[in-house]
Structures are given as structure tokens and as C-alpha cells.
Amino acid sequence: MNAYRPIGSTIKPLLYYLALKYGFTPTTFLSVNKQDFIIDSYGTYSPSNATNLYSKSPINMIEAIGLSDNIYATKTLLYLGINNFSIFLKRFNIESKNVPSIALGVDETSLINLVSIYNCFASLGVYYQPRLISKITTSDGKILYHQEESGLKKLQRPYTFIINQLLTSPFDENLIDYTKPTLLEYKTNNTFAAKTGSDEYNSYVIGYNPDYVISTWAGTDNNEKFYSKNVCKKVGIHKKIEQLENGYETVLDEDATNLSGGEKQRLAIARAILANTKVILLDEITNNLDYKSIKSIIKLLKT
Numbered sequence: 001m002n003a004y005r006p007i008g009s010t011i012k013p014l015l016y017y018l019a020l021k022y023g024f025t026p027t028t029f030l031s032v033n034k035q036d037f038i039i040d041s042y043g044t045y046s047p048s049n050a051t052n053l054y055s056k057s058p059i060n061m062i063e064a065i066g067l068s069d070n071i072y073a074t075k076t077l078l079y080l081g082i083n084n085f086s087i088f089l090k091r092f093n094i095e096s097k098n099v100p101s102i103a104l105g106v107d108e109t110s111l112i113n114l115v116s117i118y119n120c121f122a123s124l125g126v127y128y129q130p131r132l133i134s135k136i137t138t139s140d141g142k143i144l145y146h147q148e149e150s151g152l153k154k155l156q157r158p159y160t161f162i163i164n165q166l167l168t169s170p171f172d173e174n175l176i177d178y179t180k181p182t183l184l185e186y187k188t189n190n191t192f193a194a195k196t197g198s199d200e201y202n203s204y205v206i207g208y209n210p211d212y213v214i215s216t217w218a219g220t221d222n223n224e225k226f227y228s229k230n231v232c233k234k235v236g237i238h239k240k241i242e243q244l245e246n247g248y249e250t251v252l253d254e255d256a257t258n259l260s261g262g263e264k265q266r267l268a269i270a271r272a273i274l275a276n277t278k279v280i281l282l283d284e285i286t287n288n289l290d291y292k293s294i295k296s297i298i299k300l301l302k303t
Contacts, residue, residue, distance in 0.1 A: 004108040
């Protein structure tokens with residue numbers, strides 16, 4: 001919980017909060033075609049979307065959050081100024097690298113601090129110092145330990161309220177366009193604001209409403225890559241993954257209905273290899289596979 005890791009696109013609500021203060025609105029449109037940015041004292045910066053899909057027409061902030069568009073985030077950062085955003089992040093104990101990619105979450109913080117930042121949004125701007133234990137009582141009600149809650153106002157309520165509404169967009173099916181909203185497959189019965197974030201080593205989902213803040217993180221203690229395109233290429237599933245709506249960020253349903261039997265098998269083999277366990281038990285792994293794939297997979301398993 002206290003380990004520092006890059007936080008990916010979970011940084012974007014802070015970016016867009018600052019943008020609102022600088023005059024952006026939820027309906028501010030920007031063109032988001034893939035492009036190179038020439039930045040003083042940095043050089044050429046070439047951001048891309050995780051899906052490698054791009055809108056042919058301008059999108060607004062609502063769509064940028066729902067679809068987690070990296071070009072929109074980069075342009076927003078350059079409008080605000082990299083240094084201005086870096087200074088803003090210090091308010092939340094994030095020491096920024098002060099580079100263009102901070103809009104995409106290359107800066108590091110702990111999971112518990114990240115949850116506290118989202119709790120600040122849920123509390124309409126009031127930040128509470130993160131702690132694991134706030135109160136300990138005995139079975140008969142005697143208080144052994146109690147940490148008083150003392151929040152600090154770090155965000156302005158009007159802009160925070162707007163961000164909270166914008167963060168419902170990852171669930172909005174009306175935003176399906178050049179790609180799908182990032183949490184479309186995870187619609188909840190109750191209303192939540194939420195954001196995803198990931199890189200090759202970490203994957204986050206943070207959701208909240210006025211009553212709860214819930215966060216999940218997936219990764220490894222030794223910071224191994226979360227997935228390997230090289231392994232996927234060798235088992236013959238890479239091209240199919242790239243063709244999916246959100247590429248390697250695609251959320252599969254329980255039955256993985258968008259994959260064939262052979263593709264499911266290749267994906268299962270890739271996952272088994274990437275788990276890096278000492279022993280892998282395989283049962284009829286060559287079913288549904290052609291000879292070339294069988295040969296490639298057997299070679300891979302021997303390495």
C-alpha cells in the first residue's frame with residue numbers, strides 16, 4: 001500500500017480539475033489525431049492511445065475522460081504548462097518528474113495516497129491524511145485508540161463537483177465512438193465516479209461516491225511487466241489482441257465471447273507462461289491449434 005508506483009491515467013482527474021480552473025469546460029473540444037509535439041527544453045514527444053485508435057474529429061473533456069484519450073490529456077497539459085501542473089501535484093505529495101508524460105501518469109505515489117486523493121474528490125475538496133487505522137475499541141465499547149479526523153481544504157468545491165460528474169463517463173454507453181468507454185463492461189447498480197489507469201507494470205481502478213472510495217491495484221511486488229507482447233506474439237494471440245476494441249486494455253466478459261476457442265487457448269497459455277510459476281500443468285494444450293502454433297508453443301515452453 002505504501003510502495004511508490006506510476007499511477008497511469010488515474011492522474012487525469014487532477015489534470016482536468018486544474019484545466020477547469022484555467023477556463024476549460026466539460027464541452028471544450030480539442031482535436032486528438034496522433035501527432036508529434038515539439039516542446040522547448042524537451043524535444044519531440046509522441047504520445048499514443050493504448051488502443052492505437054484516434055478520433056477523426058475533435059472530442060470534448062467528457063469524452064476524453066470516458067475514453068481516457070491521451071492526446072487530449074497531453075494537449076491540456078501543454079496548455080496549462082508542465083511546470084504549473086507539477087507544482088499543483090505537490091499539493092498531494094506527488095513529486096513530479098516535470099516532463100510531458102506526467103499527463104499520462106508517469107509520476108509515482110503510493111496506493112494509499114492515491115485513494116486519499118480520490119477521497120478528496122468524494123469529499124468535495126477536503127483532503128484527509130491517509131491512515132490505515134482511525135479507531136480501536138474493545139468488545140464492551142472502550143476506546144483504546146482514536147485518531148481525530150481533521151480535513152484540509154485542497155480543492156474548490158464547484159470544480160470538484162464538475163469532476164465528480166465527469167468521472168461517471170467511463171460507464172456511459174452513449175460515448176461509444178472510435179473506442180469504448182473504459183468501464184463500459186463494469187456498470188454498477190449504484191452511481192459511482194471512477195477512473196482506470198495502467199502501464200506495463202500496474203493496473204488500477206478507483207471508484208467512489210459520497211459514502212465509499214474503492215480501489216483495486218494489480219501488479220507484482222518485484223515490478224515485473226504486467227503483460228508481455230513478445231510472449232503473446234510467440235503463442236499467436238498478439239494480432240487478435242491488437243484487433244480488439246481496446247487492444248491490450250480490452251476487458252473480456254466472463255465467457256470471452258469475442259474470442260474463438262483457439263484464441264482462448266492461446267491466451268490461457270500466454271497467461272500461464274507470464275505467471276512465471278515453477279510448475280505448469282497443461283491438459284491437451286494443442287486442441288484447436290494448427291501445426292505451426294503447436295510447434296511455436298512447444299518451443300516457447302522449453303525455453
